[in-house]
Amino acid sequence: MRAFLILEDGTVFSGEHFGANRDAVCEIVFNTGLTGYLELLTDASYAGQAIVMSSPVIGNYGVFVEHGEADRPWAEALIVRDLTHLVHDPRSAEDLDDYLTRHDIPGLKGVDTRQLTLRLREHGTMNGKITTNENFDKEEVIAEIRAWRNDHPVVRVSRKTAAVYPAGAIGRVYRNEDVNDELVRELPSEAMKPLGYKVDESITRRFKVAMLDFGLKQNIVWNLTRRGCEVTVYPWNTPMSEILAAKPDGVMLSNGPGDPMDCADILPGIRELHDSGVPTFAICLGHQLMALATGAKTTRLKYGHRGINHPVQDLATGRVYITSQNHGYVVIDESIDLSLSDVSHRHLNDNSIEGLKYKNGTVKTVQYHPEGAPGPLDSDYLFDEFMKMMEV
Amino acid sequence: MPARTDIERVMVIGSGPIIIGQAAEFDYAGTQACQALKSEGYKVILVNSNPATIMTDSNMADRVYIEPLQIDVIQNIMIEERVDALLATLGGQTGLNFAMELSENGFLEKHNIKLLGTTAEGIFRGEDREAFRAAMMKINEPCIPSGTAGSVEECLQMADKIGYPVIVRPAFTLGGTGGGIAADEKSLREFAASGLAASRVHQVLIERSIAGWKEIEFEAVRDAAGNAITICSMENLDPVGVHTGDSIVIAPAQTLHDLEYQKLRSSALKIVNELGIVGGCNVQFAQHPTTAEYAVIEVNPRLSRSSALASKATGYPIAKVASKIAAGYTLDEIPNAVTGTTSACFEPAIDYIVMKIPKWPFDKFVKARRTLGTQMKATGEIMAIGSTVEAALLKAIRSLELGLQGLHLPALAQLNDEMLWLKICTADDTRLFSLAEGLRRGFSIDEIYDRTMIDKFFLCKIDNIVNTEQKLLLSKGNCDFELINNAMKMGFNNSWIAQLSGLDREEIVRLRAANNQTQTYKMVDTCAGEYDAITPYFYSTTDINNEAKRTERKKVLVIGSGPIRIGQGIEFDYCSVHSVWALRELGYEAIIANNNPETVSTDFDTSDRLYFEPLTADDVEAIIANEKPDGCICQFGGQTAIKLIKKISDLGVPILGTSADMVDAAEDRKRFDEILEVCGIDRPAGTTVTSTEEALAAASDLGYPVLVRPSYVLGGQGMAIVHNDEDMIEYMRIINMVEQEHPILVDKYLMGVELEVDAVSDGENILIPGIMEHLERAGVHSGDSISIFPAYIPDRVRDTIVEYTSRIAKEMNIIGLINIQFILFNDKIYIIEVNPRSSRTVPYISKVTGIPIVNLATRIMLGAKLVDFSYGTGLFARYPAVYAIKAPVFSFEKLHDVDTNLGPEMKSTGEVLGLSTTYSEAMYKAILASGFRFPAAGAGVLMTVADNDKSDLVPLAEKLSAMGYELYGTGGTANYLNKHGIPCSSVRKMEENSPNVVDLIDQGRVKLLINTESPHGQLGGLNGFKLRRRAIEHGVATITSLDTLVAVTECLQRKLNPQDLKTWEISKFAEIVKQTRHNCLPLNELPLDNVMLKK
Secondary structure (H helix, E strand, O other): OEEEEEEOOOOEEEEEEEEOOOOEEEEEEEEOOOOOHHHHHOOHHHEOEEEEEOOOEEOOOOEOHHHOOOOOOOEOEEEOOEEOOOOOOOOOOEOHHHHHHHOOOEEEEOOOHHHHHHHHHHHOOEEEEEEOOOOOOHHHHHHHHHHOOOOOHHHHHOOOOOEEEOOOEEOOOOOOOOOOHHHOOOOOOOOOOOOOOEEOOOOOOOEEEEEEEOOOOHHHHHHHHHOOEEEEEEEOOOOHHHHHHOOOOEEEEOOOOOOHHHHHHHHHHHHHHHHHOOOEEEEOHHHHHHHHHOOOOEEEEEEEEEEEEEEEEEOOOOOEEEEEEEEEEEEOHHHOOOOOEEEEEEEOOOOOEEEEEEOOOOEEEEOOEOOOOOOOOOOOHHHHHHHHHHHO | OOOOOOOOEEEEEOOOOOEOOEOOHHHHHHHHHHHHHHHOOOEEEEEOOOOOOOOOOOOOOOEEEOOOOOHHHHHHHHHHOOOOEEEOOOOHHHHHHHHHHHHHOOHHHHOOOEEOOOOHHHHHHHHOHHHHHHHHHHOOOOEOOEEEEOOHHHHHHHHHHHOOOEEEEEOOOHHHOOOEEEOOHHHHHHHHHHHHHHOOOOOEEEEEOOOOOEEEEEEEEEOOOOOEEEEEEEEEOOOOOOOHHHOOEEEOOOOOOHHHHHHHHHHHHHHHHHHOOOEEEEEEEEEOOOOOOEEEEEEEOOOOHHHHHHHHHHOOOHHHHHHHHHOOOOHHHOEOOOOOOOEOOOOOEOOOEEEEEEEOHHHOOOOOOOEOOOOOOOOEEEEEEEOOHHHHHHHHHHHOOOOOOOOOOHHHHHOOHHHHHHHHOOOEOOHHHHHHHHHHOOOOHHHHHHHHOOOHHHHHHHHHHHHHHHHHHHHOOOOOHHHHHHHHHOOOOHHHHHHHHOOOHHHHHHHHHHOOOOOEEEEOOOEOOOOOOOOOEEEEEOOOOOOOOOOOOOEEEEEOOOOOEOOEOHHHHHHHHHHHHHHHHOOOEEEEEEOOOOOOOOOOOOOOEEEEOOOOHHHHHHHHHHHOOOEEEOOOOHHHHHOOHHHHHHOOOOEOOOOHHHHHHHHOHHHHHHHHHHHOOOOOOEEEEOOHHHHHHHHHHHOOOEEEEEOOOOOOOOOEEEOOHHHHHHHHHHHOOOOOOOOEEEEEOOOOEEEEEEEEEEOOOEEEOOEEEEOOOOOOOHHHOOEEEOOOOOHHHHHHHHHHHHHHHHHOOOEEEEEEEEEEEOOEEEEEEEEOOOOOOHHHHHHHHOOOHHHHHHHHHOOOOHHHOOOOOEEOOOOOOOEEEEEEEOOOOOOOOOOOOOOOOOOOOEEEEEEEOOHHHHHHHHHHHOOOOOOOOOOEEEEEOOHHHHHHHHHHHHHHHHOOOEEEEEHHHHHHHHHOOOOOEEEEOOOOOOOEHHHHHHOOOEEEEEEOOOOOHHHOOHHHHHHHHHHHHOOOEEEOOHHHHHHHHHHHHHOOOHHHOOOOEHHHHHHHHHHOOOOOOOOOOOOOOOHHHHO
8 A cells, every 4th residue: 555654745655555544643753773673663762753774675574573672663664665574484483464463563665765755854754644644735734744743652551550570581582492481470561561581590680770760761770680689670750759668779860761851850850869879870861861850951953863874972981982873962062061961872874872970970971872673783892890989 | 293204205115916805995995195295295106016096197196107116115105206205004904014124124224214003013002913812802892812822731721711602613724623512511512622632732722612603894094193083884684704895884783782783993093193104094893783792803004995985974084084184184173075164083983874885706717616604805996875774775786786676686596495504504605585585484583693693683674675565566657656656765776666567668757756665865964964065976765855966067978887896897987087087177066876986976076966876777867866967977887878879869968979879880790790891801700599409500600619608798708719519518508507598609719919909989089098808818808918018010001000990980870989909810800899989908008108088088079089189199109118017916815616717708806007118128028017926946847738829838848947946747748848858747638546636735835837728718727726726725825828838938037126117207208208209110129929919
């Protein structure tokens, strides 16, 4: 079936529909990554966004739900050049088309995704509508698109109740790998059913970490539990006093979708965390919120950083790491209170802030994703550093 | 860190001649390295024995030495040039081996020469099998587990440890008899028992079997500060087992999920960190198809074929970056030349699909076994870029120049299902087509996967192509535009759609235009569109938006030469690149179309615009439609470009240089004869035939021996010298097995001296840089002959050749280059071949005479005249006081079942040059550089020659015997020599009882085999063939022409050795040629033994 993408500047791309048969109005963003479409789809930071894959052939290895960053896709839609269908997959992976249909996510294929990427790069991120209605009224649609706003998506994607992951929990288990069923534990949660994991009993509990969930990528949790952390994940708006009262060894602020200023209400709590002396590590939206809480400002990037090939320089050592990124907002350089923090990492291409180190010695934050998923694992040393911070 | 200041003079070692496994990719890498180092202000001293390369151009490095790649020669040059640094990781395995040798023998340390890039220790740990395993163990990266066992019980224990299935290989047994793959304990017991029994030392090697695993490569770059990135991942279509050089490769890897991908990527980075790579490195992995298991197969701690592919696939100039890193820069300090705004420290994002398919020489070597395994057989490769897998695949097929438009190989239709299954399950050069044929017949993807372990992803894509092809076939002309559109998007070209659907091709073109779906072009920009790029490097898709916007500049399209194959090698890339450079000098926008990822021509900054496309009529037509060039140059791209000249001319694009009509005249027997008649030049008598009866009649008229060949062929394909009716009948039978489009040519075979010229012509005057002579008598293909400049011929003959060349050039209105081959027979000059285009000898003669032949030719095509330049007209160098001798290089070790006997069909893959002021030293250098192993004094020499060669052998055998060589001969040869008083032990022939010649070779008692046969071309005797193969496989030097033996004997007599050779900087050499170019008589040492003097 023919389907269309209409952008707010009036550009129309046509292709074929796949996945769920419904219209979608959302922000349109492109990702240049070569692998990991499932991880992208299930990354809650994409809530309210349709992902345009620059990599042209998608769906090649199907879907292993256990590799997801959540148990459901959060992206609004998927736009690809070419979609691969599976034929009796030897690993019993699910077909991507089926997976999206099952989760009510529409897809658009056969699109000149390179041209769409160039359009978004030149114009900046735009809203758009995906529809199978051939007789759409362009003016009407554009009005609808323009009126749409990705309104405080954190509320939608964050957990509603707290959950605990034991130290030694190993996630992203390979299909066909020996997963001891007895060890896959079900955890109660409304918004997010648990992803299967196994527990490595040889890993003992070293730290208790509290995680604020703004749209948490599950692999951040797995990175902690693998290092011997017991992780308690809290809804995004849990009062900081309540979290600190549980006396965690460290606190993490997760990634998440949308404009960080949507979360303005909780900034005082985050400032409280900054001042508390509890070792804190923050990723992506968490990084932005800590900056806002300490007086800095954020702004929207023209078309964001979304991909798995972004070079980030650690200013302390000069070393460059290839990182996984997904952010549309960025901390403004001039707005930083230099009495509170220093820039620790910068993007090699546009020199934007990629990491902050706070002078109180207990807070480190990065804009990019050391947990990869998808993307390089080059920066997972940052988790080790977090462990060291908690050791002190 | 900025560039290092403790070094000034850097040596770059090239990779030598093109052989299977080491091709043009190192010309590309070396050229980039020289440019990068020069731009940093270093003096670059280059050594390479291959004269057909761009890197050996005198302006590429500060000092260029085209000298044999021998350790002594290299050391001498290093001392003479006061070299203080060595960059050796860009010259293939050859360059790397020299670096290791120079490091191990203490030379580098003694002369305080720094090894740039990866340290010798790092290279050693990457190359040495045991050291590498130890390094992997240290960083916890899995190698393929293996061990040895001496009993069945030990085998079982070993297998339990490393995991089933296991391969059992008996130790010290050739050919693997007694081994096998055991899936469980029961079968292991059987294989272990038989394997132990088969082994002479009662020992077997047990190795984890990774058959059916995916083969994945990562190309990594690391700087001295420890920043490490991967440039590109590549996935082989065939599972582990086929050499990566013989594999169909897709980039980036398509079937790995993120966990697998990142695991392998992290592993690659861990490995390059552990080895301390400073520069580029290739890491190969095997990934289990369904579980998390993987294994490191090997690394190449240097630039490789894969890095050239990765460079072209991504636009990331790995060789340039690796050179800058070697000079001391860190990755973040090096700019990304493609975007101009970002740094080289990033990983390319790819928004298209790249497909590489090797080009195999089986069309030349019809007898060679076509199955693929661990020994690489391909001579070259092509790369195709598409927006889907199907499109990339179809473009790749077209780029191979197999005469196929799609995945349809008609011959396969004749196989029954059982035979087809057999083909599908065999890795060979046509497997892709067998898979398609199977899917066409309804073989299930599941079953094909089960039997081949080729990932279903690829099978599905092939199936998509087959389905579309079937729909077009079924439509019988009634297809709607949607079907055409789908086919187009899948990469079917207009001609193929027309042929399948029965629609008129023009109708398809019209429909596409009407629906606004013409060919558009997208840019390769390293970043998937994320940043603005300034690199005009394009591939075609069928979309609406076109990124290759035409500019208003005057523009010329140069057609490249496609994949490297026997008969069409790197020399044509040399010519294409020089033409492009000349055009740029003249202010034209130079556009190149080519598809060979190994070459300089497809480097993103060689031309103003690069179209990475198949070179077929349809694809070139689309480029022309997009660019509307002011002219097109087809003279430099070998037969590939010449084949397109008529089509391009018909499109109304002005052909720069000789017209399409005259190109046709040179190929058309009748028209060519008319031209010769007008010019008053003779050619060997001959005629054309279509049937065996006519062929026999013609031969009877002309008198045997005759030369027979199909018209319109490259590199003497299908050419043979026929001596009697019986052979003629056999030849015609073989040649007619394939339907012949054109008649067969039958010519009187004249056994004279072959002479060759390349000339530049402006229509009024000609310029011949020099006349070359072929050492081997006519009958050996010119590409396989040792070529000597200057030719040792009387001045009278020299003048005749110049005169004839001038007449032909004028009569054919040659504008640009012409190559002519003559025969001097009974004191008379005959013409045997005219090629109105550049030739194999152009780079070599250009370098030794210092005349920029291609540059002049390009300027002339655009209106310049020879009198505008300073090189004069007529013959530039008559008999200068130097010798430049070009020797062919073969790859016989790599191709079993290929006869090493030289004949009219070309077999060599590359060439080397020997330069000297004396004939014998030049000859020695050339033969030495070609890899010939001169036998040491006292070694055994086995002689078995044809009757008509026996008298010529006598003086040569006498000399060899006098020098102390121990001569052996088969009955006739030994008797003949003994009769002439030369000691020669008689040995029984192969077909006779043991001990015979075979035992002699197997026991290593001979180091040189001299074997000639009455020339039968392809029809030669089986025993001679077996003997020659045996010799090659035992590393015995083989000579199949007494003319070659004359040269070798001369070298042996002079007792030359590598450390005493005088080396020549190429521009100095050319200067001597220039100064002595008017010499008419041989002033130096005469090649007295040259057989031709006797005639």
